[in-house]
Amino acid sequence: MTRAKTAQIILVGGGRMGSAFARSLEDSRVPFELVRARDPSWTIGARRRRARLLLLTVTDSAIASTAERVASEALVARGDSVVHCAGMRGPAELVAASSVGAWVGAMHPLVAVASAERPPSLRGLSASFEGDRGAFDSVCAMGARLGLSVFWLEGVDRPRYHAAAALCATGGVALAQAAAVLFRAAASSSTTTEDSSSRFASSLLASVAHNVGAVGAADALASPLLRGDTQAVSRHLEAMALHPPAAALYRAALAQVIASLDERGGVDSAVLARARALLDG
Numbered sequence: 001m002t003r004a005k006t007a008q009i010i011l012v013g014g015g016r017m018g019s020a021f022a023r024s025l026e027d028s029r030v031p032f033e034l035v036r037a038r039d040p041s042w043t044i045g046a047r048r049r050r051a052r053l054l055l056l057t058v059t060d061s062a063i064a065s066t067a068e069r070v071a072s073e074a075l076v077a078r079g080d081s082v083v084h085c086a087g088m089r090g091p092a093e094l095v096a097a098s099s100v101g102a103w104v105g106a107m108h109p110l111v112a113v114a115s116a117e118r119p120p121s122l123r124g125l126s127a128s129f130e131g132d133r134g135a136f137d138s139v140c141a142m143g144a145r146l147g148l149s150v151f152w153l154e155g156v157d158r159p160r161y162h163a164a165a166a167l168c169a170t171g172g173v174a175l176a177q178a179a180a181v182l183f184r185a186a187a188s189s190s191t192t193t194e195d196s197s198s199r200f201a202s203s204l205l206a207s208v209a210h211n212v213g214a215v216g217a218a219d220a221l222a223s224p225l226l227r228g229d230t231q232a233v234s235r236h237l238e239a240m241a242l243h244p245p246a247a248a249l250y251r252a253a254l255a256q257v258i259a260s261l262d263e264r265g266g267v268d269s270a271v272l273a274r275a276r277a278l279l280d281g
């Protein structure tokens with residue numbers, strides 16, 4: 001008689017987010033099984049295993065139907081957890097799994113995964129969670145092994161929450177794209193390449209990510225404004241006259257940090273007034 005293999009964690013869906021979890025689980029030597037969600041026979045293999053945590057890393061529109069399949073084919077039992085990773089959807093997507101006694105939740109990694117072939121490590125990063133306590137305990141146990149911090153949330157306004165996530169993820173890339181154009185235009189074409197200008201932007205964003213995590217977003221600013229140097233800001237705006245998308249991003253960023261500095265104090269109000277005048281000009 002062949003003994004059924006056991007897997008504590010089953011990932012359903014081998015796209016970008018599934019690959020990020022697979023990479024981190026492998027790096028941390030946590031046993032898991034990755035099944036391809038569009039393989040019609042995946043549940044046959046999964047039925048031979050016991051998943052204490054079934055992580056649905058499928059496309060948003062397939063979450064509810066995958067949960068229905070999990071429930072109808074009895075892939076989880078009472079006390080197991082079924083969790084999806086969509087920021088725009090709550091735990092109610094998994095009603096089919098909770099109706100058979102599983103704990104459910106929405107665990108949204110605050111992580112951008114652009115490539116399934118080169119996903120980022122989840123170590124040192126964060127995820128939010130909304131759902132049942134039992135499922136939270138389950139994802140926290142996995143997170144502790146991966147170095148992924150999981151934060152409990154309740155009553156999440158999904159569009160607003162996801163707008164914040166998209167602002168960081170899309171905004172960060174938009175800033176990198178615009179900065180890369182400026183870096184390339186700023187020095188001789190024989191000395192700047194697409195690779196070096198992308199690395200310059202990546203280097204700055206990595207240090208900003210460190211600062212935001214280390215001291216908090218409100219104190220993470222490193223800007224000429226803190227030295228009262230509005231002339232530098234004026235020269236930046238002049239230099240970007242030929243780069244309207246970069247100038248628009250710069251102005252939007254400046255408006256946000258002026259508002260934050262105004263609220264927190266510590267910068268001469270005359271400096272902020274000069275910076276506002278530059279924005280208006």
Ligand SMILES: NC(=O)c1ccc[n+]([C@@H]2O[C@H](COP(=O)([O-])OP(=O)(O)OC[C@H]3O[C@@H](n4cnc5c(N)ncnc54)[C@H](OP(=O)(O)O)[C@@H]3O)[C@@H](O)[C@H]2O)c1
Nearest residue numbers: 013014015016017036037038057058059062085086112113
């Ligand atoms: N990528 C990110 O930056 C990011 C960030 C935070 C949260 N998320 C969330 O993570 C989840 C997965 O997103 P992703 O970026 O990994 O998407 P993705 O790269 O498009 O992969 C999604 C996977 O879903 C499965 N799938 C696609 N169509 C399906 C269908 N009709 N029925 C069943 N399964 C189907 C496929 O798995 P197989 O290849 O195994 O068949 C596919 O690889 C989503 O809920 C997303 O909102 C993503």
